[in-house]
Amino acid sequence: MRPPAVLRLGNPGRRINIGLIAMTFVLTIFAGRLIQLQGLDSKVYAAQAAKQRVQSEKLTARRGSITDVNGHELALTLEAREIFVDPSEITPGKRDEVATVLAAELNQPKEQIAAKLVNSASRYQQVAAAVEPSVAQRIMDRKPRLVGVGSKHVYRRDYPGGDLAGTLLGFVGADGTGLSGLESTYDELLAGRDGEQFVETGRGGQRIPMTRSSLKAPVEGRDVRLTIDRDIQWAAQKAITDQVAATGARTGSAIVIDVPTGQVVAMANAPELDLKNWSKTAPENWVNRSVTDVFEPGSTNKVITAAAALESGAVRPETVFKVNDNIRCADQVLRDSHPHPMERLTFSGVVATSSNVGTILASQKVGDQKLHEMLQRFGFGTRPGTGLLGEEAGLLPDWQKWSGSQRCTIAYGQGVSVTALQTASVYQTIANGGTRITPQIVAGTTAENGAFVPSAPGKRTRVVSERTAGEITGMLEAAVSAEGTGNLAAIDGYRVAGKTGTAMRYDVKCQGYCGYTSTFVGFAPADKPRLVVLAVVQDPHKGYYGGEIAAPVFKKVMTFALKSKKIPPTGTTPSSVPIRAGER
Known part of the structure; x- marks a missing residue:
């Protein structure tokens, strides 16, 4: 028989020591982790916590205005x-109610809103x-x-005016960035600078009261004041739009310039861009055709040939030319605008009756190089200088590369290309006594403190002498007389000087000359010029002569502008300008 087992009691002191060692080890680990979290890595974790808790919100700057x-x-x-x-946050049972209410209030399709509500994984x-x-x-x-x-x-x-000056003003995109026109050109100035706000939010996105926040205030955009007169802009736009529609033309432009300052008072195009619905318009119709579309100016260009002839001293206003209804230039026979027997026209008569043959005869006395130099002096081949988006320089071939026929056709405005603004600037130069002023479209801007800062005046350049400008003015008055081609531009009580233009129109689609460009440009009062008005109609299908198609637009716009500006008639009588030899 085995003796009973002896039960021995454990050593309590040893168990306690082992327990203390284990607790000390665990506490040491915790303490080390706390030292790491609150000491060594505290800034890292604090930053991560702040990143989760602090939210950034952009404070959009208010965009500046564009005014007339x-x-x-x-x-x-x-x-x-x-x-x-x-x-x-929207339960499936509430989706239909929310979609119905929002669709009714926002005038949107219910299905479109409902599709956004089923995206439960999204918070926004x-x-x-x-x-x-x-x-x-x-x-x-x-x-x-x-x-x-x-x-x-x-x-x-x-845009309160809808399509008023639409292509000139341009528009902004959904993000507020200027995409075309002046909205694009002056985007940085108009936009201002966005601000930013930082706030602490809870898990649900609600702001935590009494917590820190910081604010970087936005800087509002600055205003841009134009030289455009809203009322005259409306009149010009209506006149050119109506005429484009009435003649079945493709496009048209009308420009009004203040003679003494070179400031653009109106710049209208047809069709214009409806700024409230710009996204529904094809991008090719966003452009400002007054400065982007180039065309051959036709007879409006004859004033430059006249200026070259008078400045050279080779021709005087009373110089007589024997003018047939055709002339041979190199391998081509060029014709006048209509058949006629040989006429003895004064140089004033050549301009007044818009004779191509007479203009060619005068240019032959000047020479190619001097004519080219005069075209350059009037701004051909260079941008007008307004800074408008898409502004074109046109085309002025080097005189040494002119073909045999070009040596004749350039004299009456075929073979060179210009924009509507360039053509208007030529007549501003004549009206201003021979001094060209760089066209100006922006009158000034506001500074950050709100004070108005006017733009610097346009650059002044002497192009021809005051005497030459005065002699050409007399010829242009005769062009608006009963014997001239621009008689439909005459305004009762006012002395008007101006010139018709009818040019064959080059068309890329037909790869040649198809259709016509009809133009009239002039100024009034002729003896104390204040305003230049240009009207150009592209590819009309019901008539095509500039005196028939564009001159009535000039008359409507100029008449309105003179009244709007309260410019009275001078009350003087124009001097008699002999058109044919022997007249007095």
Whole structure:
């Protein structure tokens, strides 16, 4: 029989020591981790926590306005509200109700909104980019409240005139960036600088009260004041639009320039761009045709040939030319605008009756090089200098490369290409006594403190003598007389000087000359010029002579502008200009 087992008691002191060692080890690990978290890596973890808790919010700067010369707003920024939804907060049972209400308030298809609500993985879906504040308030105040629907403050760009000066002003995109016209050219100045706000938010995105926040305030955009007169712009736009429609033309442009300053008072194109619906218009119709489209000027160019002839001393206004209705130039026979027997025309008569043959005879007394130099002095081959988006320089071939026929056709405006603004600038130079002033479209801008800062005056360049400019003015007055080609431009009570232009139109599609460019440009009062008006109509299908198609537009626009500017008739009588030999 085995003896019973002896039960021995454990050593309590040893167990306690082992336990203390284990606890000490665990506590040491915890202490080391705390030292790492709160000491060595505290800044790293604090930064990560702040990143999760602190949210950044962009504070959009208010875009500056574009105004006319009298301060009337042509482009301005209005307050609006963005409507958005958080699909994760909208239960499936509430989706139809939310979609129905938003569709009715925002005038959007219900199906389009419903598609955004089913995206439960998303916390943010934009429903409307910019709605009236009153509409947003009505949505947010709805009882019972629409859970998951929110709004935030935004801005929207507005153009009160719709298509008034549309291609000149241009437009902004959804992000507020200028995409065309002056909105693009002056985007940096108009846009200002966005600000930024940092706030602490909880898990649900709500701001935590009494927590820190920082603010970098936005800097509002500055205003741009144009030289454009809103009322005259409207009249010019209506006149050219009506005539393009009436003649079945492709396009047209009308420009008004203040003679003493070179400031552009109106710059209209047809068709114009509706700035409230620009996204529905083809991009090729976003451009400002007054400065981008080039064309052969035709007989309006004869004043430059006249200037070259008079400045050289080879011709005087009373110089007589024997003018047939055709002339041979190299391998081509060039004809006058209409058949006629040989005429003895004074040089004034050549310009007044717009004789191609007479103009060629005068240019042959000048020479190719001097004619080319005069074209350059009037600004051909260089940009006018307004800084407008897409401004073209036109085409002026080197005189040494002129073909045999070009040596004749360039004299009457075929073989060179210009823009409408370049042509108007030529006549501003004549009207201003031979001094060209760089055309100006921006009267000034506002500084950051709101003070108006006027633009520097346009550069002044002497092109021809005052005597030559005066003699050409007399010829242009005769052109608007009963015997001239521009008699439909005459305005009762005013002395008007101007010139018709009818040029064959080069068309890329037909790869040749197809159709015509009809032009009239002139100034009034002729003896004390204040305004230049140009009208150009491209490819009319109901008539094509400049005196028939463009001169009536000139008359309407000039008559309105003279009245609007309160420019009275001078009350003087023009001197008699002999058109044919032997006349007095």
